[in-house]
Each structure stands twice: as C-alpha cells, then as structure tokens.
Amino acid sequence: MLTRHPSPVVTTVARLLAPLIALFALYVVAHGHYSPGGGFQGGVLLAASTLLLRLALGEKDSAPAFPPSLALPMAVTGVLLYTVTGVVPLFLGGGYLDYARLPWPGAPAPLLRYFGILVVEVGVALAVWGTMVAIFDRLARGEG
Amino acid sequence: MRGLTLVLLGLFLALLLYAEGDLPGRGDPAAPASTHVSPYYIQHSLAETKTPNLVTSVLADYRGYDTLGETVVIVTAALAAALVLLGERRAD
Numbered sequence: 001m002l003t004r005h006p007s008p009v010v011t012t013v014a015r016l017l018a019p020l021i022a023l024f025a026l027y028v029v030a031h032g033h034y035s036p037g038g039g040f041q042g043g044v045l046l047a048a049s050t051l052l053l054r055l056a057l058g059e060k061d062s063a064p065a066f067p068p069s070l071a072l073p074m075a076v077t078g079v080l081l082y083t084v085t086g087v088v089p090l091f092l093g094g095g096y097l098d099y100a101r102l103p104w105p106g107a108p109a110p111l112l113r114y115f116g117i118l119v120v121e122v123g124v125a126l127a128v129w130g131t132m133v134a135i136f137d138r139l140a141r142g143e144g
Numbered sequence: 145m146r147g148l149t150l151v152l153l154g155l156f157l158a159l160l161l162y163a164e165g166d167l168p169g170r171g172d173p174a175a176p177a178s179t180h181v182s183p184y185y186i187q188h189s190l191a192e193t194k195t196p197n198l199v200t201s202v203l204a205d206y207r208g209y210d211t212l213g214e215t216v217v218i219v220t221a222a223l224a225a226a227l228v229l230l231g232e233r234r235a236d
Contacts, residue, residue: 032197033194033195034197036197038204071222072223072226078219079215079216079219082215086209096209097205097212109192111194113192114193114194114195116204116205117193117201120204121204123215124215127215127218127219128215130219131221134225134226135221135222135225138225138226138229139225141229142229
C-alpha cells in the first residue's frame, strides 16, 4: 500500500502539477483533430496526473481525487462508449461505426463524423486512463 | 551450441537482407501501399470528416474498427491484471 510522502515539498508540488497535467491531457484529447494527440495519448496523460497524486499522497489521501474502485468501471465504460457509437448507426441504416448515421438531426455528414471521432476518442481516453490506474493500483498494493 | 546459434542468426540476417532488396523504396509513390487507399484518404479526408489531422481521421473513422480492437485489448489487459493480482492476494 502506498503511503503519503513525508516531504511537504513533494506533496505540494504534486498537488499543484496534477491538475495542470490533467488540463493539458484534456487539451490533447480534444485537439486530436488538429494536432498530434487523441484518446491514447490524452488518456495516458490523465493517468499520469492520477498516478502522480498516488505516488505523492498515497492511495488513501489521493482516493478523493480518483477512487481506486472507479478505475475498472471507467475503463469498461470507455469501451462501451466506443461500441455504442458503433452500434447506434447500425439501427439507423448505416454500417458499423458509420458516424455519418448518428442520430443528430440537421447536422451534415462531415460534422457528424467529426463529432463521432471526438466521442470515440473520449471513449479511448477513458479506457486508457482506467486501465493504467487499475494496473498501477493493484501492483502498488501487492508491494505490501 | 553458441556457434550454431550465431550461424543460424547470420543465415537469417542474410535472408532478411536478401528480401529487403525487393521492398519498395521509402516514400515511393508507386508502391502498393501508396496506390491503394492512401490517395483516397488524402484527397477526401478533410471534406468527409472535417478533420485536418489525417492521422486522426484514419485512426478513428476510416479504420475505427481497428482502433476499437486496440481499445478492447488495453481494457482486457486491465481486467487480466486485476484477476491475476487479486488471485495472488487471496492465496496469501
């Protein structure tokens, strides 16, 4: 079990940096359409901010920021979000993962595909984030 | 035994170097990889998906099924790690 780092310098810097890393991660996820980035990279950065808090504050004190029990459900939710985005167009006359058939009245097909990509990237980010934290938590607990 | 390994590795290296000669040149516009679907993506991606980043539109839209598989693999890793490590703790 990870415990809180004794130095206040470490804990303060970690608490200052973690939200900034998470903010940049959100930018990486949302800006994947225009620059290098996307779900995988942003998800790893989100996980990095959580793991920084875990390492500095210990599992107990960082639990309010990210409860350990949330990790696996979040990872599965990410895949579910992706899969649902793929299945919904199936019922509306399109193919699997055909974002142009997503139910959003009035939007032209390119815009729908644009937002389909965004939803899918968010799903990937959630999956990666949850996976990294879930594996880390279990390995850290095994240390005893 | 060690000598045999080195000889086999050397033969394999020679085979790979021999096969490498038949690969298309780097960035060759006439290569099969550049003439199949790539031109379509390059010409139509922005108009069809409003996404200037070609990598993102191929990754999440044109080849979305592939990326879905990758995501499932990652989450499977998390579930497998959770199962294995939980089992270890219970055995203590």
